[in-house]
Amino acid sequence: MELSSTAYVILGFVRGEPRSGYEIKAAVDNSTRFFWAASYGQIYPELKRLAGVGLVEPIDASTGDRKRTRYAITADGEAELKDWLRRPPETTEMREEGLLKLFFSGALKPAEAVETLRSMRRMRLDLVERLRAMELHKEVIEDPYPPMVLRMGIEFNEWFADWCERMESELLAPATEKGSS
Amino acid sequence: MELSSTAYVILGFVRGEPRSGYEIKAAVDNSTRFFWAASYGQIYPELKRLAGVGLVEPIDASTGDRKRTRYAITADGEAELKDWLRRPPETTEMREEGLLKLFFSGALKPAEAVETLRSMRRMRLDLVERLRAMELHKEVIEDPYPPMVLRMGIEFNEWFADWCERMESELLAPATEKGSS
DNA sequence: ACAGGCATGTAAATAGTTACATGATTCG
């Protein structure tokens, strides 16, 4: 079966423990957000769809007048999730406005391109800090994969920040002509 | 003025030399594609819009019965492009199905997670090769930024492939317990 | 009482891809 990508995020997060739409959104924002986001506008309709085809099932978790529906994964849902996990990943995308600006920076003076690199670097370092903060949140860890992925986020962003710094020096370096020894 | 992101890609590519929609698409596919894509469905309507507001202007470049319209940037278009280039970049996104699968791999046996890492690595190495091929295409270079961005693509993908390899070893390593010396 | 977070949802807009239709030209 071919489900939407949001469907698999949901299946992944309700496996193990039942979660509500709100809790799934919070979990996404706290973990996969930096490489896979999801909004309420995707989560809530998709939860209903998945319940409709029996891959998750609603559990009433209201407390008093506060309504809340958690969804638990079904056996079919778990099978579907594993099936998807075993297929080789396909989509891989990157959208970096900073790189696009840098790419076209021939229209500007070098000092201005350096500004773009500095903004990019700052953004990456901020993200590293946010990811590090997430890392501290979780103490008890049984499953090695979420922290592994989180570390990827940290290391990649550090690498990227470093690349920006290197390019900045390169642009500022006294233009060494090729052939000059 | 706030234009669509596609608009700036177009302005960037028609600066310097007039280009047709077809040529812009080809240029994108050959350079910015790995971090900023654009399809015909975006390019052609956007070209008309930009011509409508006077940021580019059409030049008939038909040869015989073969119709072709190239677009040249106007003074307003150039000003708009520079203005955008000077604003700090904002959007930065990554969508990595592989990382998502890895994240949820607790549902599988470790050997299966390793398979995901191998697929990811293979994809990254393939991309490195495609990017290196692009690098060779251009000989004469006046503008340092496009090759700089291209090198970023190559180095990032190499870094990522390497990360996959490291994680694979980590998963396959005889689980060294913390505290064992 | 009020702010802020919990909780569920939807409407509308925007973005982006895919697939198709049309027709010319070039090369083997």
Added chain:
DNA sequence: CGAATCATGTAACTATTTACATGCCTGT
């Protein structure tokens, strides 16, 4: 001639974000 590529375009679809509406609960 037929295939590939040049060239322009659009319709339909899917994905995704944003902003809003509604109402409860907790702490100050």
